[in-house]
Amino acid sequence: MSTRQIDHSTYQEWLHSEVDGGLTTGERSQLRDHLVYCEQCKVEKEELIRLERLLADSHLAVRADFCDDVMASLPAAGWEARFPKSWIAALVAVVVLVAGAAALISTAGQGLEPAVPLAGAFVAILEMLQSSALVGAGLLTASWKGMGLAFQELLGGSIWNLIAVSALVFAVDFMLIRMLLRQGQKAPEKAARSRTEG
Amino acid sequence: MTTGSTQLTDAELVAAILKGEQELFSDLVQRYQGRLVNYLYRLLRNAPEAEDLAQEVFLKLYRALDRYDPHYKFSTWLFRVAQNAAIDQIRKRRLQLVSMDRTGDGSSGSGTWEFPSSDPSPYGDLRNRERGEAIQEAIDGLPWDYRELIVLRHFGELSYDEIAALKGMPLGTVKNKLFRGRQMMKDKLREFLAD
Numbered sequence: 001m002s003t004r005q006i007d008h009s010t011y012q013e014w015l016h017s018e019v020d021g022g023l024t025t026g027e028r029s030q031l032r033d034h035l036v037y038c039e040q041c042k043v044e045k046e047e048l049i050r051l052e053r054l055l056a057d058s059h060l061a062v063r064a065d066f067c068d069d070v071m072a073s074l075p076a077a078g079w080e081a082r083f084p085k086s087w088i089a090a091l092v093a094v095v096v097l098v099a100g101a102a103a104l105i106s107t108a109g110q111g112l113e114p115a116v117p118l119a120g121a122f123v124a125i126l127e128m129l130q131s132s133a134l135v136g137a138g139l140l141t142a143s144w145k146g147m148g149l150a151f152q153e154l155l156g157g158s159i160w161n162l163i164a165v166s167a168l169v170f171a172v173d174f175m176l177i178r179m180l181l182r183q184g185q186k187a188p189e190k191a192a193r194s195r196t197e198g
Numbered sequence: 199m200t201t202g203s204t205q206l207t208d209a210e211l212v213a214a215i216l217k218g219e220q221e222l223f224s225d226l227v228q229r230y231q232g233r234l235v236n237y238l239y240r241l242l243r244n245a246p247e248a249e250d251l252a253q254e255v256f257l258k259l260y261r262a263l264d265r266y267d268p269h270y271k272f273s274t275w276l277f278r279v280a281q282n283a284a285i286d287q288i289r290k291r292r293l294q295l296v297s298m299d300r301t302g303d304g305s306s307g308s309g310t311w312e313f314p315s316s317d318p319s320p321y322g323d324l325r326n327r328e329r330g331e332a333i334q335e336a337i338d339g340l341p342w343d344y345r346e347l348i349v350l351r352h353f354g355e356l357s358y359d360e361i362a363a364l365k366g367m368p369l370g371t372v373k374n375k376l377f378r379g380r381q382m383m384k385d386k387l388r389e390f391l392a393d
Contacts, residue, residue, distance in 0.1 A: 016377045020351070022358050047384055050391045055352045058333050060245060062235045067227045070256045074223065079216060079264035088218070 006030065011041055019048050101125055208272035216264055223263075227256055230273070234280055237354035240337055241284045251287055255280045274364045277354055281346075281364070329390050336386035344379035351376055 014031050017023050023031065035041055105121040155162045204225065206214065215222050234255065239248035258279055266275060337345055350356045350364065358376075362369045384391065 013373065013377050016380060017358075017373060020358060020376075022373070047391050048380070051380065051384055051387065052352075054329070054387065054390055055333065058330060059232065059236050059353070060239050060248075062231050063249070066231055066235075066249065066253070067224050070227050070231075070253050071221075071224050073253070073257065074220070074260055075257055077261045077263065080220070 006034075008038075008041075011038070012044060015041060015045050015048055018045075019052055098122075098125055209266075209268040212263060212266050212268070212272065223260055226272070230276055231256075233353070233355045234276065237277065237349055238280060238284055240334070240349045240353045242287060243334060243338070247287070251283055252280070255283050258283070271360055271363065273356060274360050277350065277356060277360075277364055332387055332390060336383050339386060340379055340382055344375055344382065347372065347375050348379040348383065 011031060011034050014023060014027055018028065018031060035045065102118060102121040102125060105124060106118050155165060206222075206225070208226065208229070211222050211226055215226075231252065234252045235248050238251050238255075239245055242248050242251065255276070259276060266272065337348065340348060347361060347365070350361050351358075356364065358369055358372050361367075361376075362372045365372070367375075
C-alpha cells in the first residue's frame with residue numbers, strides 16, 4: 001500500500017471513482033482513513049450518493065412490448081443466408097433417407113441371398129447417386145448447349161437483335177436494383193408504421 | 199438450445215444468432231433496451247422519439263451483426279451506433295427547425311419527462327415533475343463533452359473503461375470529465391440533493 005502524501009483534491013476525485021466502483025483496494029482503504037477526519041469529504045460523499053440515487057430514480061421505464069416490436073420488425077440480414085435453417089433441415093432429411101434406404105436394402109436382401117452387409121448397401125446408394133449426378137450433368141450440358149445455339153441464332157441474325165437483347169438485360173437489372181434499394185429503405189418506415197397502427 | 203441463454207455473454211449470444219438462432223437477438227434487446235432508451239432519451243429529450251430511435255439502432259445492429267468484432271465489447275459497439283444515430287437525429291431536427299418559421303421549439307411539449315411518482319398527492323406530483331425537469335435542465339446545461347459522458351455513465355450505465363473505449367479517450371480524461379460534470383450537476387441540483 002502506498003504511503004505517499006495525498007492532497008485533498010485527489011481524495012475528492014477518488015470519491016467519484018468510489019461511487020462508480022473504480023478504486024483499487026489500497027485507494028479505498030486510504031480514502032476510508034481520510035473520511036474519518038475530513039468533514040468536507042464526508043459531505044461530498046453523501047451528496048454524490050444522493051445525486052447517483054436521484055439520477056437512477058429518474059430512469060424511464062421502457063414499454064412492455066418494446067422487445068416484441070423489435071423482434072417483429074427484424075429485417076432480412078445478408079448474413080442470414082449463410083446459415084439458413086432450411087439447409088440444415090434438408091441435410092437432416094437426406095441423411096435420414098439414405099440411412100432408411102440402406103437399412104431397407106440390407107434387410108430386403110436377407111431373404112434372397114446371403115445378407116447384404118450395411119456397408120454394401122451404402123456403396124450401392126452412393127453408386128446410384130453417382131449415376132444420377134452423371135445423368136443430371138449430361139442433361140444440364142445438353143440444355144446449356146441448346147440455349148447457346150438458340151442465342152447464337154437470335155443474336156447472330158442481326159446487330160439490332162444484339163442491341164435489343166442488351167437493352168432488355170440492362171432494363172431488367174436496373175429495375176431489380178431499384179426494387180431492392182426501395183425495399184431496404186422501406187423496412188424501418190414499415191416497422192414504425194405498424195407500431196403506431198398497432 | 200436456447201436454455202440458459204441468459205447466462206451467455208454478449209459475444210456468445212451474437213455467435214449463436216449468427217449460427218441460425220435468430221430468436222436469441224431478443225435476449226440482447228432485453229439486456230440493453232432500458233439503458234439504450236434512457237441514454238437516447240436524455241440526448242433527444244423526447245421519449246417516443248428515443249424509443250423509435252432505439253428500435254432503429256437495434257435493427258441496424260441486427261443487419262450488421264456479422265461485422266461485430268468479439269475482441270471489443272458489444273455494449274461499446276451498440277452505444278457507438280446509438281451515439282451516431284442520436285447526433286444525426288439532432289442534426290435533422292435542427293434542419294427542420296431552421297426550415298420552419300421560428301415560432302416554437304419542436305423538441306419540447308409532447309414526450310417530455312414525467313418523473314416516476316411514489317407520492318400520489320398533487321404536491322408530490324408537482325415535486326416529481328419539478329425534479330424531472332430540473333435533472334433534464336442540469337443535463338442540458340452541461341457542455342456537450344461533459345453531457346455526453348454523464349449520460350453514457352448514468353443513463354447508458356457504461357463503465358469508465360467502456361466509455362474510454364467508446365470515446366477513444368484516455369481513462370484519466372474520462373474520470374476527470376465525469377468528475378467535473380458531476381460537480382456541475384450537483385451545483386444545479388443542490389435543492390433536490392438536500393431532501
